[in-house]
Amino acid sequence: MKKIYYSYSKNDLLQNPEKYENTPYSGITFLDSYVEFRKNILKLSTIDIKIDEFLSSVILKNNIETFENIHKDFSTLDMFSKLLKQILTGNINSNVISTVSIFLKKFEITKKISSRHDKNFKGINNDFSNIQNYIVFAIICNILYEKTSDLKFLNVVLKLNDLICSQIKKLSKFEQSLSKISIEYELNNIKKLSKEKGVDFHWN
Amino acid sequence: MELGIILTPSARSKAYIQKILKNKFSLSEIIFLNDGKIEPDFEQEEIFESNRNGFDISESVLSTLEKNNLSFKEFDFIDINNQELVNFIAKSNSDFFIFSGGGILKDSILNTDKKFIHFHPGIVPQYRGSTCFYYSILIENQCGVTAYFMDKNIDTGKIIFQKFFEPPNHKFLDNVYDSFIRSETLIEVLKNNLLKSDNFNEQPIEGKTYHIIHPVLKHIAILSCIND
Numbered sequence: 001m002k003k004i005y006y007s008y009s010k011n012d013l014l015q016n017p018e019k020y021e022n023t024p025y026s027g028i029t030f031l032d033s034y035v036e037f038r039k040n041i042l043k044l045s046t047i048d049i050k051i052d053e054f055l056s057s058v059i060l061k062n063n064i065e066t067f068e069n070i071h072k073d074f075s076t077l078d079m080f081s082k083l084l085k086q087i088l089t090g091n092i093n094s095n096v097i098s099t100v101s102i103f104l105k106k107f108e109i110t111k112k113i114s115s116r117h118d119k120n121f122k123g124i125n126n127d128f129s130n131i132q133n134y135i136v137f138a139i140i141c142n143i144l145y146e147k148t149s150d151l152k153f154l155n156v157v158l159k160l161n162d163l164i165c166s167q168i169k170k171l172s173k174f175e176q177s178l179s180k181i182s183i184e185y186e187l188n189n190i191k192k193l194s195k196e197k198g199v200d201f202h203w204n
Numbered sequence: 205m206e207l208g209i210i211l212t213p214s215a216r217s218k219a220y221i222q223k224i225l226k227n228k229f230s231l232s233e234i235i236f237l238n239d240g241k242i243e244p245d246f247e248q249e250e251i252f253e254s255n256r257n258g259f260d261i262s263e264s265v266l267s268t269l270e271k272n273n274l275s276f277k278e279f280d281f282i283d284i285n286n287q288e289l290v291n292f293i294a295k296s297n298s299d300f301f302i303f304s305g306g307g308i309l310k311d312s313i314l315n316t317d318k319k320f321i322h323f324h325p326g327i328v329p330q331y332r333g334s335t336c337f338y339y340s341i342l343i344e345n346q347c348g349v350t351a352y353f354m355d356k357n358i359d360t361g362k363i364i365f366q367k368f369f370e371p372p373n374h375k376f377l378d379n380v381y382d383s384f385i386r387s388e389t390l391i392e393v394l395k396n397n398l399l400k401s402d403n404f405n406e407q408p409i410e411g412k413t414y415h416i417i418h419p420v421l422k423h424i425a426i427l428s429c430i431n432d
Contacts, residue, residue, distance in 0.1 A: 027375075034420050198431045
């Protein structure tokens with residue numbers, strides 16, 4: 001059987017976003033190539049980091065108290081950190097889901113995440129390059145998929161991780177380790193879904 | 205009631221026009237938006253599946269129209285909001301147009317007082333968005349089509365009819381299965397004269413819009429159909 005290479009992270013997706021329109025069907029070997037590609041990315045990360053360690057390392061830039069009732073501009077990473085902290089406590093309420101859904105929709109349409117937003121969640125600068133925003137958001141959506149089984153979260157995780165993988169060689173060791181969390185989460189979620197659907201492919 | 209159709213060079217348009225002719229429904233007007241895009245070569249297996257599903261994907265829209273001596277108005281673009289098309293439609297005698305293409309209708313075409321019917325491959329409001337049938341397969345192992353009158357938003361118009369379908373047992377979902385379920389719903393709407401009703405259901409505003417499916421999820425959805 002002809003070998004297929006997973007190509008959705010081949011280009012720099014920050015510079016040239018992937019639209020995913022009319023993607024071809026290539027059979028089960030496509031899924032094998034996806035797993036192989038993601039596992040090769042995981043091998044690049046030499047240190048393990050825990051989410052808690054990451055959260056305590058984030059320097060909150062403008063000290064938003066909560067992700068709710070925002071009255072001023074905010075750093076996206078601060079917002080995502082607050083959201084992630086609350087999600088990790090298990091308190092996934094409708095405010096969490098609706099706030100995450102706003103960012104999810106924006107990313108699905110633009111394939112970018114602005115580093116700052118105004119109080120109405122409108123991106124207020126043209127800096128989309130902070131990869132930590134993409135990684136933390138991917139972790140958030142992975143957990144929300146796990147908790148809710150809502151496929152919109154898993155769909156955006158795959159796209160976020162494609163983008164992260166497209167940048168992997170430019171990332172710091174810390175960021176590579178952080179992305180490992182999101183990619184491992186994604187692989188587990190995909191493995192679970194494919195098993196549920198009776199789709200069997202190579203995981204090792 | 206005068207019914208027209210707006211075709212594009214797509215698998216969906218092929219299924220629509222071939223099934224309309226097969227079922228001997230008459231059309232007051234045929235508009236063909238033809239941007240001259242070269243047709244892809246379909247593999248034999250895909251052609252076979254399309255035949256099994258009631259249409260021939262290898263026959264171009266133009267061939268079908270010419271073979272059946274149908275008169276049609278051809279434009280060299282596929283943009284539904286093009287002013288030249290809007291002007292033409294505004295003068296048309298048709299009350300309804302089946303629209304087989306994609307895109308959002310802008311005010312200028314919506315203000316022509318014609319009604320545009322879209323066959324969306326999802327049961328709304330639960331499944332909005334262009335690739336939602338893949339999600340529907342993954343979530344509930346079935347698909348549906350909603351016939352609705354187009355408005356200025358995506359998949360939010362008044363509902364004419366909804367129909368559920370079993371998932372396919374082949375891999376050609378984008379061209380064959382999608383065209384099959386939409387065209388079957390179209391024929392059912394016409395057979396039952398559903399456009400003559402004066403009682404169409406408003407959709408709730410709340411609903412779920414699914415964004416373009418990632419190829420990994422798309423493969424899992426297709427393989428789950430074939431495995432069955």
